[in-house]
Amino acid sequence: MPHVTCPTCSAPTPWQGNTHRPFCSLSCRLIDLGGWLDERYRVPAETPDEPPPPDDDDVS
Numbered sequence: 001m002p003h004v005t006c007p008t009c010s011a012p013t014p015w016q017g018n019t020h021r022p023f024c025s026l027s028c029r030l031i032d033l034g035g036w037l038d039e040r041y042r043v044p045a046e047t048p049d050e051p052p053p054p055d056d057d058d059v060s
């Protein structure tokens with residue numbers, strides 16, 4: 001039976017019948033997902049913190 005290596009804990013994990021493949025368990029799956037989301041939604045700190053221009057003066 002083929003085995004894969006869990007990307008989170010590097011444990012040898014059976015491929016067939018594994019609901020959480022390529023992870024060995026739900027915990028490792030969530031850990032990897034959490035890290036991925038953290039990378040994705042990380043806001044770059046180089047954005048200048050300036051207020052939006054006032055555009056409500058010419059509303060007639």
Ligand SMILES: [Zn+2]
Pocket residue numbers: 006007008009010011023024025028
């Ligand atoms: Zn694992």
